[in-house]
Amino acid sequence: MKKIILLGYMGCGKSTIANRLSKITEIPFVDLDKSIEEKTNLTINEIFEQQGEIYFRKLEREVLIDLINASGDMIIGLGGGTPCYANNHELLKGENIVSIYLKATVDTLFERLVSNKSKRPLIANKTDDEMKEFIAKHLFDRSFYYNQAQYKLAIDGKSKDETTQDILDILA
Ligand SMILES: Nc1ncnc2c1ncn2[C@@H]1O[C@H](COP(=O)(O)OP(=O)(O)O)[C@@H](O)[C@H]1O
Ligand SMILES: O=C(O)C1=C[C@@H](OP(=O)(O)O)[C@@H](O)[C@H](O)C1
Ligand SMILES: [Mg+2]
Numbered sequence: 001m002k003k004i005i006l007l008g009y010m011g012c013g014k015s016t017i018a019n020r021l022s023k024i025t026e027i028p029f030v031d032l033d034k035s036i037e038e039k040t041n042l043t044i045n046e047i048f049e050q051q052g053e054i055y056f057r058k059l060e061r062e063v064l065i066d067l068i069n070a071s072g073d074m075i076i077g078l079g080g081g082t083p084c085y086a087n088n089h090e091l092l093k094g095e096n097i098v099s100i101y102l103k104a105t106v107d108t109l110f111e112r113l114v115s116n117k118s119k120r121p122l123i124a125n126k127t128d129d130e131m132k133e134f135i136a137k138h139l140f141d142r143s144f145y146y147n148q149a150q151y152k153l154a155i156d157g158k159s160k161d162e163t164t165q166d167i168l169d170i171l172a
Contacts, residue, residue: 001096002073004171007149008102009139010080010120011112013163017102018077020164025171029075032082035063044079048121057085064088068097081122083145092149100167101149106136108156 004027006014015031022029033044036059040047047056060082067076068091083089092099110132117123122138123131146152151170155163 001071003068003094003097004073004075004167005078005092005097005099006076006102006167007078007083007092007099008080008146009104009109009135009142010123011109011116012080012102012104012155013112013160014077014080014102016160017163017167018075020160021167022075024164024168025075027073027075029077030067031077032060032063032067033077033079035067036060039063043119045119045121045124053121057081061086061088064091068094081142083148084142089145089148098151098171099149100151100153100170101146102155102163103146103152104155106132106139109135109139 004021006018008014015033018029018031021027036047036056037043040059042050044056047059060079064076064078064082067074083092113120113123113131113135114128117126117131123134126134153163153166153170158166
């Protein structure tokens with residue numbers, strides 16, 4: 001029951017790459033945010049708006065634990081904040097877990113997020129300038145947790161196919 005876990009900042013490609021990886025390996029993919037949405041019947045935006053971030057972080061940990069303990073192999077795409085709260089990073093050090101940090105620079109993340117922020121409540125209402133500064137500070141704060149991953153993969157300038165292949169090489 002191997003769990004392949006992708007982590008990293010919003011926009012680094014966890015959901016996109018995990019999905020591709022799943023198609024190639026035929027290992028089922030579960031996106032943590034999607035599981036939370038299904039469990040609550042609310043979107044991530046609605047959870048943040050109606051219940052607040054602390055409630056979201058509680059749910060996020062519960063669902064993460066359920067997925068890690070589920071039977072069978074699985075590729076799990078975390079949310080950007082998942083390893084950074086409630087000691088969740090310790091859960092990623094389990095025996096049957098391969099954790100991979102998709103590491104990107106602020107410029108790459110900004111480029112991807114600038115046109116893709118509406119479903120991400122932490123940045124949805126920021127101007128472009130505010131967002132760049134926010135990403136820089138936030139990424140710095142979170143890097144401690146991201147860097148505890150078993151593997152760190154630099155993804156700047158890589159296509160989706162290249163990043164997917166790099167992960168297949170790690171898993172080989
Ligand atoms: N080379 C690339 N690798 C991964 N995603 C890319 C790449 N180029 C553009 N993108 C886009 O960046 C966005 C990444 O978003 P997503 O997969 O939701 O990231 P995350 O789940 O880490 O927040 C997607 O819209 C994806 O199509
Ligand atoms: O970085 C974060 O704290 C968050 C990242 C999001 O996931 P993605 O990284 O898939 O966008 C989602 O879990 C929520 O909006 C909070
Ligand atoms: Mg995602």
